[in-house]
Amino acid sequence: MIKEKSTQPGDVIKYCPKCGSKEFIFDGSRSFKCSTCGFHFFINSSAAVAAVIVNEKGEVLLTRRAFNPGKGMLDLPGGFVDPMESAESAIKREIKEELNLDIEEMQYLISYPNEYVFSGFSVFTTDLGFLCKVKSFEKMHVEDDVSGYEFIKENDINFDEISSKSIGDILKFYFRERK
Template structure:
């Protein structure tokens, strides 16, 4: 299998271990260095997404302050960091972006995504969590969020969400009414 034209490994011309230009395709998911024998697999990066409902059945959405998809709707979340669990990441990301503290999380599902950053396609695996906050009293747009607010669940339009995996996740949530337990 050849590395597809859009696959990020096509951009890696030199071995990251020894610097050799003899860094060749090993299979559709990796490259191997003919000089030092190092094999590099390009795997998706983990990202987290918080689905937060308030007591009125409204969902928390954020407006993206930066590209990609600047100005479109999003759900709170972001990339996991090294040595951090997905649950810790969703707690941290929600706090960084909204000022809210999560008290309970429940894994829902995952979706693959391609997140273009600085002209480079970052392949991700977005992990969706149903999350509960103590209170939304201190809700405030922070970090890479222009604004955050609650929308009635019935008024959600998936096409208002700029990232493909978030759009797909919103569609899945809307069509699977039993997916959310709201604790």
């Protein structure tokens, strides 16, 4: 059995991004400091958004991930917030990119932390859940990093198929709150 290498920042980042020095020391929790040039780098959470979209039958729209992490698993549509972009703009952009849907109303639900491992590196995220209403499902089709979609009733969701704990937590919160 091949042991996977750690994806934690302290095990992956080896050189100062400012001067290239190997004297880039991890403090063991959330920052690095270069003893050559003094550059101080913090490991912060990246913002990501996820949309809970429900059809007229009360079924939730779940997507299938086209790529790793979690290729083929169920997910809520959404993605990363771009630099200098609001979470509200990001959710509109992501839903348009992934499903060709236009959001007409949104309501913030809740956030949960997540560890998103990509290219052998742990990216820590804060996943912001939004309840979204779309104008119409008429022109919906998959694009971007989505390979498919399904409308699923609450009791039919297999949470073992959900791509991350944070997405499962957002869904569970939504189902608890709407009752």
